[in-house]
Amino acid sequence: MINRSVKTNRTITKVLVIIGLLIGAFYAGFPVFWMIDSSFKGNSEIFAYPPKLITDTFSFKAYSAVLTDPEKVRFFINSYVVATSVTLLTLLVGILAGYSFSRYEYPLKNILNTIIVSVQAVPPISLLIPYFSLIVALGIYNTYMALILTYMVFTLPYAILMMTGYFNTLPKELDEAVKVDGGSSFVALWRVLVPIAIPGIVSIGIYTFMLAWNEFLFALTLTRTNDMRTVPIGIQLLMGQHSYEWNQMMAMSVLGCLPVLILFLFFQRYFIAGMSAGSVKG
């Protein structure tokens, strides 16, 4: 009797969990499904009533329209150039800074560390106006350089924080061994520590790439001509022109999230570890 009630209880729990999972999947997944579905429709069918799922006119037209338009392809090239440069530079500078914070003791260390960490919380909008005048004054308005430099201000603090953490987990004897063999601290860093820290570097790199790929406010303000626009701004431009080409916007959105999605699928473990490390540790 008791056994049976435990069993029914367990079945009820199972059913409830499955219902919860399905509701959750609909909430999370339906908008994404609809985006992909719409990208294969003709523009006139986007708002068909009643809405159609997979239409008779299923086609890749929207994709080919995006991919054969040199202006739109340029948005993607710009995004790749900027996000890749930001990632590489952030990693380079972040590794050096993390090494300094992890391996040395010096008077200003704590103050500098605190300043760098708090930059993370400075609202981008607060810096936007001085950036605008500074970037114009430096003569790099409407260039890749303008975006790369300003993005690094927001990607570096996280990279430094995480890099310092990773280096702290590696024993100091490793660099001592290199120095005993007559190598400099520079050699110890690049030949010994960096190769061991690759998993950490990968997750910082992915996070940095994602921030740079997704940035909107500075890209909107610090570039002007269409040949310098990145994907997020490019999608916005599609909304302004002529009528709304919803199917093309959705195709561009799908293409626009592909790099992040692919990074995510391949490096899910690193990705989640990196994103949650800060909060879990806290």
Place this chain on the structure above:
Amino acid sequence: MEKSISIGSENRTLQVLKKSVTPYSYLSPTLILMAILSLLPIVVVIRYSLLDNVIMTKNPVFVGISNYVAILTDPVFHQAIFNTLYFTVMSVIFHLIIGLAFAMLLNAKILSSFTKSIFRAIYVLPWVFTATIIAILWRLLLDPNGVINYFLTTAHIISFGNPIAWLGSINLALHAVTFINIWAGYPFYMVSLLAGLQGIPNELYEAATIDGASSIQSFRYITIPQLRPIILSLAILDFIWTMQQFALIWMTTGGGPIHVTEMLSTYTYKLAFSSYKFSAASTSAVVILILSAFVVVFYVRNQKASA
């Protein structure tokens, strides 16, 4: 003899000097970048806020705090503060609720690890989209002729022929953008809380079951206290990020209709790049900076307390 000693000590001073410079040289690229692109701009924006007509005129005049008086008495600014607070607080609360609910579903013991990984991949989806894409996707879904209105009409929640313009309605737009932001942001909580849940020792639950605790009691007295530190830092980080949200608002409503979704970020942006009032915009930017500083101080204290 004497000579060699002096050379030796000179070498040593040189070495000591070199040693004390090394950490700074590793840090120098960061320091240069941060000095030029974060400290200097903060000084500049504060200076701008005390001048009149910066950027537009060559010789702006010092006007003291009159920009601050103008901004702080602007009713639209008040509304932007209220909207930002509503948007941020509601987002944080619902991110937490949905994130925790999904994390607990995914942590349920009765599921196979294959089922878990499939649902986890679906639940994490909103995370891979940038705010721009999320914005236009939801504009499509929430369009008066869109699929959400179709669902609601079919379910007889709204009457046929009276579709709702969610993002264009004065009464609904703020709730609609908040709803979109909730959808966009919960995966960060879910992933972190799932890691936290997996870190809670099973013995705690077993002991509670033996003592006759119900599952609600276990949740209340074990799960929540164990997750407390994670929840607190997630919530503060999210608060800081959500306060800064610009792209999502800009691409869905642009702050309209008539300022009902105006946030501090869109308010400041419009002052600068739509009305070219760079001094007023700088003033608003400084006020935002001060407001964020309060939150950050709170965050740092919390981090130190739990460390």
